[in-house]
Amino acid sequence: MIILLTGASHTGKTLLAQRLLEKYHYPYLSIDHLKMGLIRSGNTQFTSEDDEALTWHLWPIIREIVKTAVENGQNLIVEGCYIPFNWRQDFGDRYLPSIRFICLAMSERYIEAHFGEIIGHESEIESRLVDSDCTPDSLKADNQSIIDGFQHAGERVVLIDSDYEQTIKSCINLCQ
Numbered sequence: 001m002i003i004l005l006t007g008a009s010h011t012g013k014t015l016l017a018q019r020l021l022e023k024y025h026y027p028y029l030s031i032d033h034l035k036m037g038l039i040r041s042g043n044t045q046f047t048s049e050d051d052e053a054l055t056w057h058l059w060p061i062i063r064e065i066v067k068t069a070v071e072n073g074q075n076l077i078v079e080g081c082y083i084p085f086n087w088r089q090d091f092g093d094r095y096l097p098s099i100r101f102i103c104l105a106m107s108e109r110y111i112e113a114h115f116g117e118i119i120g121h122e123s124e125i126e127s128r129l130v131d132s133d134c135t136p137d138s139l140k141a142d143n144q145s146i147i148d149g150f151q152h153a154g155e156r157v158v159l160i161d162s163d164y165e166q167t168i169k170s171c172i173n174l175c176q
């Protein structure tokens with residue numbers, strides 16, 4: 001099984017990927033690690049701020065990694081924000097039954113009530129630089145963009161609205 005895990009910034013994608021790894025013992029690929037490898041090696045002119053361009057640069061690579069894993073009957077968690085809204089169109093009947101898709105987003109109400117906690121957990125799994133541009137308003141805008149884009153593409157979005165831990169546990173159960 002392939003688990004494609006995406007969502008808005010600060011929603012806990014990496015934390016969920018880590019918990020899925022611990023429960024199912026599936027290998028885990030962080031798209032952020034691939035991105036930084038390309039940037040640091042000089043194999044791209046993009047910077048870490050070029051999110052939209054990076055999505056279209058990285059997605060063909062990720063897509064083919066997913067196909068290869070399916071073809072070989074391998075399990076894999078692929079986590080990151082560089083999965084396009086229309087990702088499903090790149091896979092046919094041979095691949096889609098082997099892919100579970102999870103998209104995380106937070107409601108405005110959740111962001112307003114828990115902004116301090118959200119920021120307090122931003123380095124829970126990976127060390128992150130402090131993002132001084134991350135404000136409640138920027139988080140709300142990012143989350144709404146993710147919700148709108150994936151829902152418009154016909155995808156289900158897991159909305160974090162009240163109990164974060166319960167929402168994450170329900171995502172883990174989606175993968176059984």
